[in-house]
Amino acid sequence: MLQKSAALRHYRDKALNTGYLFFYSKTLMTAAKLDVFDHIGTGSKTSNEMAQATGTSEHGIELLLDALAGMGYINKKGRRYANTRHGREIFLKGKELYIGDILDFHEAMWEGWNHLEESVRTGGPAQRHDMFQKEKEETRTFIMAMHNTAMGHAEKLASLVDLGGSKTLLDIGGGSGAYSIFFCKANPRLKATILDLPATLEVTRDVVSRYKMSRKVSLKEGDYNKCLPNGFDVAFLSHIIHSEGEAANTALMKRIYGALNPGGKVIIQDFILKEGRTQPCFASTFALCMLLFTEEGRTYSFGEVKGWLRAAGFKSIEWSRRSLPRDISVVTACRS
Numbered sequence: 001m002l003q004k005s006a007a008l009r010h011y012r013d014k015a016l017n018t019g020y021l022f023f024y025s026k027t028l029m030t031a032a033k034l035d036v037f038d039h040i041g042t043g044s045k046t047s048n049e050m051a052q053a054t055g056t057s058e059h060g061i062e063l064l065l066d067a068l069a070g071m072g073y074i075n076k077k078g079r080r081y082a083n084t085r086h087g088r089e090i091f092l093k094g095k096e097l098y099i100g101d102i103l104d105f106h107e108a109m110w111e112g113w114n115h116l117e118e119s120v121r122t123g124g125p126a127q128r129h130d131m132f133q134k135e136k137e138e139t140r141t142f143i144m145a146m147h148n149t150a151m152g153h154a155e156k157l158a159s160l161v162d163l164g165g166s167k168t169l170l171d172i173g174g175g176s177g178a179y180s181i182f183f184c185k186a187n188p189r190l191k192a193t194i195l196d197l198p199a200t201l202e203v204t205r206d207v208v209s210r211y212k213m214s215r216k217v218s219l220k221e222g223d224y225n226k227c228l229p230n231g232f233d234v235a236f237l238s239h240i241i242h243s244e245g246e247a248a249n250t251a252l253m254k255r256i257y258g259a260l261n262p263g264g265k266v267i268i269q270d271f272i273l274k275e276g277r278t279q280p281c282f283a284s285t286f287a288l289c290m291l292l293f294t295e296e297g298r299t300y301s302f303g304e305v306k307g308w309l310r311a312a313g314f315k316s317i318e319w320s321r322r323s324l325p326r327d328i329s330v331v332t333a334c335r336s
């Protein structure tokens, strides 16, 4: 009776494993919260030493460390635990490829995801937020989390996108400034202006000066839903359209058209869906995250984005998929 096809067994196992995936993410988030990786540091530690360093029980931390070693995020030799060669690059504070801020942000989002059923029932957000602008610490966590993800591929994106000798770029909702920094590094004649909300820009200022790019990258306070400065060769917007509804995005594209010089280009980086809006899977799942945390945001198909761009007057609208993390892709269009 239970002799079912291999395809059914595979499908069933996949569903079972999906149910368990949160074990892994919560383990990693807890390790980050307890500063496990920094406490291990560049040497090695026993579970007893780690219990003292993190203020935890030896039994509990030993199980956590074994699970992390099982996942390959730390090494275990005898009774001692050490960071891996790659772990030292991404889990230790201060490293350029650090991901601890996004792990902290996931921990903060965990609470919201507990309300998914409620959001699906009501069709509205479980938690209203103001783009994390009210509390300084919250703004920093959010923007540095975005910075962690941007650092995964900002340099690669800047090398892939041809700015064709452009001199000015407007980075709309530019966050930490990671993309502007790498666009300017890859295009020596380019200067970038980051338009963002005031609390965000306090964090941006620190990042831009850490990269010694303050002469190339300037900051401007503003609300992209109200007005944009003009006279730019390129407008770049990364992970902006998914926070907004269709009407706001339609209006934003018109505003961007007005902000560009004739012949200018808009570059939109986001989780763009194929028609049918189910794939890529990360993009269709990310729409739920926007249901939870925004008023009208979701992810959009290329057809939808193309419709807004066309209505604004843009031409040569193209969608390029360049194997970026989490199936992020890029839509470009030109102003005549």
Ligand SMILES: C[S@@+](CC[C@H](N)C(=O)[O-])C[C@H]1O[C@@H](n2cnc3c(N)ncnc32)[C@H](O)[C@@H]1O
Residues within 6 Å of the ligand: 131, 143, 146, 147, 150, 172, 173, 174, 175, 176, 195, 196, 197, 200, 222, 223, 224, 225, 237, 238, 239, 240
């Ligand atoms: C999801 S983050 C993306 C940051 C950055 N573009 C990136 O991809 O890493 C959204 C950014 O838009 C900014 N933002 C949100 N609403 C805005 C508004 N109405 N006007 C200007 N900036 C806004 C936020 O402060 C934040 O920096």
